[in-house]
Amino acid sequence: AQSVTQPDIHITVSEGASLELRCNYSYGATPYLFWYVQSPGQGLQLLLKYFSGDTLVQGIKGFEAEFKRSQSSFNLRKPSVHWSDAAEYFCAVGPNYGGSQGNLIFGKGTKLSVKP
Amino acid sequence: ETGVTQTPRHLVMGMTNKKSLKCEQHLGHNAMYWYKQSAKKPLELMFVYSLEERVENNSVPSRFSPECPNSSHLFLHLHTLQPEDSALYLCASSEVEGGGYTFGSGTRLTVV
Numbered sequence: 159a160q161s162v163t164q165p166d167i168h169i170t171v172s173e174g175a176s177l178e179l180r181c182n183y184s185y186g187a188t189p190y191l192f193w194y195v196q197s198p199g200q201g202l203q204l205l206l207k208y209f210s211g212d213t214l215v216q217g218i219k220g221f222e223a224e225f226k227r228s229q230s231s232f233n234l235r236k237p238s239v240h241w242s243d244a245a246e247y248f249c250a251v252g253p254n255y256g257g258s259q260g261n262l263i264f265g266k267g268t269k270l271s272v273k274p
Numbered sequence: 275e276t277g278v279t280q281t282p283r284h285l286v287m288g289m290t291n292k293k294s295l296k297c298e299q300h301l302g303h304n305a306m307y308w309y310k311q312s313a314k315k316p317l318e319l320m321f322v323y324s325l326e327e328r329v330e331n332n333s334v335p336s337r338f339s340p341e342c343p344n345s346s347h348l349f350l351h352l353h354t355l356q357p358e359d360s361a362l363y364l365c366a367s368s369e370v371e372g373g374g375y376t377f378g379s380g381t382r383l384t385v386v
Contacts, residue, residue: 192374192375199379200379200380201280201364201366201377201380202366202377203377204374204375204376207374248317261319261322266315266316267316
């Protein structure tokens with residue numbers, strides 16, 4: 159069955175510290191991979207995506223993610239967290255129909271808190 | 275402003291009311307989606323429209339009725355809802371050929 163697992167429900171880091179949010183997926187083929195961020199009361203904003211090519215992907219707001227096929231993972235990282243990064247983060251996977259995206263499957267999300 | 279606009283932002287309705295949620299995008303996207311986001315549950319895909327045709331309905335109760343009159347507009351008609359239908363309803367759009375979804379800010383629905 160297709161699924162996305164974000165094992166950490168809630169993470170707290172200090173401002174300026176590094177961050178890694180984990181995402182593992184179960185999929186029948188190489189999927190498209192995404193990370194979204196949601197601030198309270200808002201919709202989801204796309205941070206970055208992986209379709210093919212370089213497995214290290216750069217996104218907005220200083221985030222990056224690395225696709226590791228052998229581990230079925232797509233972890234999100236940021237070297238130095240800012241207080242404004244406090245939000246909920248969602249990993250998502252979708253089918254790669256040779257260019258067509260198909261419907262996305264979302265993880266349950268990881269809530270990030272940032273302490274001063 | 276994300277490019278996908280949802281109205282209203284907040285809605286309180288009784289179980290016997292009829293109301294509609296509206297979603298509008300002017301990004302030139304060809305696919306539109308309704309998602310339900312409840313506390314402590316994953317995002318639930320409700321409906322998918324691609325090129326204005328419904329392509330997926332994930333066993334959503336008939337008290338939710340979608341309408342997609344053109345590629346820029348999507349509605350979710352609501353009637354005789356239950357309290358457990360209270361949630362954040364998110365609309366999204368995408369190019370059929372990929373690129374990620376663009377989400378609206380959502381409608382926070384409370385059924386009393």
